Amino acid sequence: MGKSSVVINFPNPSRIYDASRHCVCFWGYDNSREIAFLVDDAMLTKLNPDMGSDEHALLAAFDRNRDRILELARSLYSGGPQNRYTIA
Template sequence: MKALGNEMGKGNVVINFPNPSRIHDASRHCVCFWGYDNAREIAFLVDDAMLTKLNPSTGSDESALLAVFDRNRDRILGLARNLYKGGPQNRYSISLD
């Protein structure tokens, strides 16, 4: 699994995920969710292929992919925390590539 994002930036930046909302974006083939660095909103996208790899027996429709996200939320949020470095970037992708 590879997390694509800002390689440069601050160390020890804290991002929180108080909002449990997530949506499936069929045009981008991903599930989107949001984190917050103080008042700044940061978007994260987890591609469908990664969600399918987390649960190979799942379907590929929206409800199945959102269910996989929900079952693996803690793991995905951990990847997002490790990925986020602060700085001006406001969108990060979590993918298998």
């Protein structure tokens, strides 16, 4: 399957902060397959350098940059057996 034919959708706006991994997690779907995406704290801080680094600030940074982050996720996703991607 070529990368150009792979489609991932993000119908669920849910996201959570995972303090143990220092990232915000969200999910995309390739047909009925759920794919996890993790955006690390450093990436969110780069996108919003003037924000704090607590859970609330990182979730707000994710929300402000959701469209950009989803585009990054689409460009990373290649189909196949991998079910977790990290955006760093």
